[in-house]
Amino acid sequence: MAEQHSHQIHVPKGALIAAGVLILLTITAVAAFRIAGLDPTARIPASDRPLEVRELRFEDSPNGQVLVYDLTDDAADRVVHVVQPGEGGFIRGVLRSMARSRRASGIGREHPFLLITEPNGTLVLEDPQTGERIYLPAFGPTNIESFRSMLASDEKPQ
Numbered sequence: 001m002a003e004q005h006s007h008q009i010h011v012p013k014g015a016l017i018a019a020g021v022l023i024l025l026t027i028t029a030v031a032a033f034r035i036a037g038l039d040p041t042a043r044i045p046a047s048d049r050p051l052e053v054r055e056l057r058f059e060d061s062p063n064g065q066v067l068v069y070d071l072t073d074d075a076a077d078r079v080v081h082v083v084q085p086g087e088g089g090f091i092r093g094v095l096r097s098m099a100r101s102r103r104a105s106g107i108g109r110e111h112p113f114l115l116i117t118e119p120n121g122t123l124v125l126e127d128p129q130t131g132e133r134i135y136l137p138a139f140g141p142t143n144i145e146s147f148r149s150m151l152a153s154d155e156k157p158q
Contacts, residue, residue, distance in 0.1 A: 048119050054151060055112035056080075058095050066092065068150055071112050081150045090143040094125060094134060101130045115150055123147055 055071040064085030069077040083091055098113065107129045114126040123136040123144055136144045 050116045050118055051121075052117040052151060054115040056115050056150060057109070057112045059109075066095070070150075088146060090139065091146050098125070098127050098130070098132060098134070101127065101132050105130055115147060117151065 057069040057071055057077065059067045059069065061067055066083035066088065067079050068081035068083070070080040071077060099109075102108070111127075111129045114124075114128060116124045116126055118124060125134045125136060125147065126132070136147055
């Protein structure tokens with residue numbers, strides 16, 4: 001004997017009413033925002049002008065040092081930081097990554113990178129040639145400090 005099988009789905013009446021009320025509230029809220037001239041979408045506040053921007057050029061020396069030149073203040077390249085051989089693994093890694101992007105795009109070393117302090121204090125290394133931006137706080141306070149030392153205007157090469 002064949003069994004009877006029902007394909008009807010029974011949804012509780014209360015669940016249907018709750019779903020209808022939720023949809024109605026959503027439409028009402030969006031309409032209220034539009035009528036009031038507000039945009040109901042979440043936005044990340046646009047950052048104002050950066051607090052500080054340094055144009056930096058990085059150069060490998062024959063003895064294994066990485067020389068950091070500040071191009072911001074005057075026309076003459078001024079060494080603001082020296083990464084000694086065997087040190088500065090984070091700085092070297094970040095620069096290798098950004099240099100790889102430049103090579104892939106056919107861009108040379110002559111263009112500076114930007115080290116930016118945003119209004120909220122976030123430190124960002126940007127390559128204006130490729131558009132690549134690295135938000136340094138993501139890598140922890142020790143790694144941030146390795147780049148922050150390049151911002152000090154009275155910095156003597158280390």
